[in-house]
Amino acid sequence: MRPGPSEVEEHQIGEIEYLLQYKRIRRMYLRLKPQESKVFVTAPYRTPLSEVEQFVSRNQEWIRRQQQKQEQMIPKPVRQYVTGEEVYVWGKAYELLVLTDPEMVRQLCGEEAADALLKHHMASVKLENAKLLLACPSGFDEAKREQCIDLWLKRQMEAFLPAIFQGCRSLVGKQESSWYVRKMKTRWGTCNIRTGRICINLNLGHLPPEYLSYIVIHELTHLWEKGHGEQFKARMDQYYPQWRERRQDIIKLAYML
Secondary structure (H helix, E strand, O other), rough: OOOOOOOEEEEEEEEEEEEEEEEEOOOEEEEOOOOOOEEEEEEEEOOOOOHHHHHHHHHHHHHHHHHHHHHHHHOOOOOOOOOOOEEEOOOOEEEEEOOOOOOOOOOHHHHHHHHHHOOOOOOEEEEOOOOEEEEEOOOHHHHHHHHHHHHHHHHHHHHHHHHHHHHHHHHOEEEEEEEEEOOOOOOOOOEEEEOOOEEEEHHHHHOOHHHHOOOOHHHHHOOOOOOOOOHOOOOHHHHHHOOOHHHHHHHHHHHHH
C-alpha cells in the first residue's frame, strides 16, 4: 500500500518561512500559496532536511520576486455604492448614505448649492458623524457614484499628503520632483527614478494613515536605491523599522478598499 502525503511541517531558513510536505514523488517542487506569500515545498520521502534547505536557498531570489509580485496585487471587494454599504476613510468605517431626493439634497447642501448640483448633474460628498453622505442625481449609476467618492477622497489625500511628504523627506534625505494621486490596480505607489516623480495610489486613503507614510518612505527610498535589494532593505530598516510588518499587513486590509 502506497503511503499518502505526510503532515505539513513548518520550517524557516533565513527570512524565508516555508511549509514542507513529503509525498511519493521523484523530485522536489516549489510554489507560493496565493495571497499569503508563503512558500510550499513538496519533497520525495526520505529526502534529508539539509537537501530541502539547499533547494529553498537556491531558489530564494525567485521566491522573493514572486512574493513581491503577490504583495503588489491589490484585491478589491465588490461594491455597489448604495445606501448601507461601509466605506473606509483613513481606516475608519462610515455608513454610506446616498441622497437623491431633491429635498434631502437641499437639506444637506443648502438651497443654492443644491440647485446648482441638480442643474449641472453634479454631486457632493460629506462626512457627518459616522456616515458618508453622497448627494447626487438619481440617474447616477454605480460607476458614477464610485467616481464621485473617488474624487472626494483624492481631494482629502491631496490636502493631507504635503505634510506626509515633508516628514518623510526629512527621514529619507531625498526629495521628489513632484507627486500625484491616481487609482492603481496593482501597485500602492511608483517612483520614476529618472524624473523623481512619485505616484501614490488613491486606495491608500481608505487605509490607516501609517500605511500612507510607509508607502511614501518606500518610494522616496527608491531615489537612493533602484531595486529592492539588501541596500534598499537596510535603508528601510533605518527610515521605517516597521516596514516588514506594514508590508505583510497591508494585504489583509483589502476589505477596506
